[in-house]
Amino acid sequence: MKPKMQPDKAVIFSGAGLSAESGLPTFRDADGLWNNHSWFELASPQAWASQPEVVQAFYNERRHKAWEAQPNAAHLAIAALEATCEVVVITQNVDALHERAGSTQVIHLHGELAWARGTSAEPKRYHLGGESIAMGQCCEDGTQLRPDVVWFGEQTRNMDVARRHLRNAGKVLVVGTSLTVHPAASLLGAVHYMAQKVLIAKERPEAMPPRFHFACGNAATLVPRLIQRWSSALSCI
């Protein structure tokens, strides 16, 4: 049965472009990480097996930079919307900028850079913030600590709960993503056909999700404007 749409529930689906104005690189823009590094040699189980110290160093540097970065106006506007309605953030990003801006419902699909985990079947997680992981630094079960992020070929997390929120949201903002990575991008097929649907990015994704309005520009400029419009409309209910 089609879930009932909740007009005053907002879901934000974010990607690396949301954190670009906080100084963190995206992946596929001209200066993106995967245009200057091989994702297969840095973000795959095969890379971890063959050169773990290189992978560890790559993520240590990213973790430190992500922890030094500050939430931008877009993160802050998304967090402030919680004063007006239910807001659920579904993010492909591994930084903690949504949480540090004040968002309280954040679902990470690709893991979290500020956390480390063991490499056993039932790994334990440890919060690091911006700290490095050393080779030889082990989990309490004795296994080597690794970044608690999802590498290419590993299972994307929280897909079911993310899909449930997208199914009944009355407002959906997709921001700062090229929608090129699946299964994350496929989640947008769950959006209720009656929901308000906006996509903000600097370039129109090749695979625009159906019935989304595309707004071309910077997230730190366009997201606060959209959130202001949503808040004004909701506050007069």
Ligand code: APR
């Ligand atoms: N404001 C708004 N959008 C921006 C900005 C900005 N300041 N800067 C860049 N963008 C947009 C680009 O137009 C592009 O559409 O952000 C998007 C970034 O796309 P990608 O670099 O592909 O990042 P993302 O879509 O988040 O990648 C998804 O790929 O490698 C994996 O795990 C990684 O989670 C990541 C996934």
